[in-house]
Amino acid sequence: xxxxxxxxxxxxxxxxxxxxxxxxxxxxxxxxxxxxxxxxxxxxxxxxxxxxxxxxxxxxxxxxxxxxxxxxxxxxxxxxxxxxxxxxxxxxxxxxxxxxxxxxxxxxxxxxxxxxxxxxxxxxxxxxxxxxxxxxxxxxxxxxxxxxxxxxxxxxx
Numbered sequence: 028x029x030x031x032x033x034x035x036x037x038x039x040x041x042x043x044x045x046x047x048x049x050x051x052x053x054x055x056x057x058x059x060x061x062x063x064x065x066x067x068x069x070x071x072x073x074x075x076x077x078x079x080x081x082x083x084x085x086x087x088x089x090x091x092x093x094x095x096x097x098x099x100x101x102x103x104x105x106x107x108x109x110x111x112x113x114x115x116x117x118x119x120x121x122x123x124x125x126x127x128x129x130x131x132x133x134x135x136x137x138x139x140x141x142x143x144x145x146x147x148x149x150x151x152x153x154x155x156x157x158x159x160x161x162x163x164x165x166x167x168x169x170x171x172x173x174x175x176x177x178x179x180x181x182x183x184x
Contacts, residue, residue: 034137035179036060036163039086042129043167043177046122050101052174058166063178065156072111073149073156074123080141081134084160084181088123092150094174095119111150120146139183 044055065087067073072095074088090098095115096108102118111119123146131141156162158180165177 032183035082035181036165038133038137039126039130039177039179040165040167042133043126046125046129047167047169047174050122052098052101052169054170055174056168058168058173060163060165063162063164065158065162065178065180067154067156068152070152071150071154072119073154074119075147075149075156076123076127077144078127078141078181079144080184081139082141082181082183085158085178086123086127086130087156087162087178087180088119088126089176089178090119090174095150098122098175116148116150120148 040057044057047055067089070092072090072092076086076088078084078086092111095111099108099111099115099118100106102122103114108115124143127143131143134141160180160182163179165179166173167175167177
């Protein structure tokens with residue numbers, strides 16, 4: 028299994044925190060990166076965005092169901108979100124597009140160009156994902172509470 032080069036981590040963190048700040052989710056910072064087995068035993072909501080081109084693999088945003096609902100509400104201008112229906116999932120998919128679009132812009136300044144795939148969302152208990160690279164998990168904190176985690180599963184082409 029290939030491992031993730033450290034140069035891919037900071038642009039993803041920067042893009043994620045920038046987008047969350049633009050949405051009014053201020054006070055964002057990141058926790059220590061770690062390796063992940065990508066097992067999600069609790070009720071999780073995941074957004075997967077694939078990348079091709081200068082790098083290949085997947086970026087995954089992982090939320091608890093409650094944090095996904097809170098984030099979808101922010102994306103929908105404060106509309107209460109009681110369930111992760113098609114509209115809420117679409118809003119969260121757009122969050123994935125926004126973060127990966129910003130990430131792509133940062134990488135382009137490093138002469139790394141890639142394309143992103145449309146986001147895919149997954150929701151449920153006991154999810155287990157498998158990638159052909161080691162997954163790096165980066166917790167994203169809002170006001171010192173973990174809000175989501177970013178999983179980086181990529182390698183350079």
